[in-house]
């Protein structure tokens with residue numbers, strides 16, 4: 001077993017009641033390495049409708065039977081009150097929070113115009129708002145402790161995938177949140193990274209059409225247990241990076257990042273100029289990497305006016 005341990009650390013893993021599920025794999029790995037884990041799951045399953053219900057208590061019990069420490073939590077990440085209640089479960093049971101793995105999610109694969117407003121709001125509410133509410137709920141505790149690790153789950157679909165318009169939008173939003181929180185967390189010892197997983201989970205088994213379902217051999221190579229070590233590494237004290245997006249699928253672990261071209265420069269632009277310069281604008285020769293959020297977007301630094309809260 002790895003020398004990296006989580007003794008004395010408390011982790012919340014959301015959406016960890018599915019079996020097989022990524023959250024369950026993360027929770028079990030953290031607990032096997034000494035963390036006390038809050039196994040959260042609303043129990044609704046991949047599409048949020050309860051067809052294949054997840055069971056947080058079953059995963060918590062599994063961890064305890066393996067000698068680990070875990071408590072189940074059934075609140076929803078999708079509301080501010082629900083997120084607060086999940087954090088309360090951690091504080092009430094274990095007295096602290098060190099790690100948050102935002103993993104809960106629901107997905108509907110459909111053409112953009114087919115998605116109902118309810119399904120659109122369900123996906124944005126669970127993935128994007130759920131991640132925002134959970135980060136907000138743990139933030140003051142991590143800030144006070146001067147330490148924290150947050151792992152936000154994204155998806156390759158943030159770069160574009162068929163039938164994944166709103167899901168991909170939610171995941172793109174989560175990556176933006178991750179990179180921006182990494183900047184805010186830096187001075188407080190809080191590292192915030194994104195994980196782009198690929199694994200054969202309950203979601204995979206239920207959401208793809210029968211004819212598009214991967215073969216049992218391919219599914220066997222896509223165990224969530226292959227992804228959990230990456231989540232564990234990003235959750236560990238020794239993890240020095242922040243604002244990164246690390247992918248992990250089928251035994252391949254990699255980094256996703258942004259880049260920008262050198263572009264074209266003029267003091268004045270007309271519509272015709274843009275047309276004329278297009279090939280230079282998009283010429284990726286000698287492109288500049290925008291690896292970490294700290295590299296900045298073109299060196300632009302914003303100094304906000306005094307904030308005027310609106311309630």
Ligand SMILES: NC(=O)c1ccc[n+]([C@@H]2O[C@H](COP(=O)([O-])OP(=O)(O)OC[C@H]3O[C@@H](n4cnc5c(N)ncnc54)[C@H](O)[C@@H]3O)[C@@H](O)[C@H]2O)c1
Nearest residue numbers: 015018022042044045046054076077104105198199201203
């Ligand atoms: N499986 C993959 O290949 C893959 C690929 C890319 C991204 N992801 C992401 O990884 C994460 C886990 O995916 P999975 O495949 O294990 O899915 P899964 O459906 O098996 O697990 C997600 C869990 O979230 C729970 N959940 C849903 N709404 C909730 C809410 N409001 N509050 C708390 N829990 C809630 C569900 O009950 C479910 O158990 C998701 O964010 C998903 O978008 C998965």
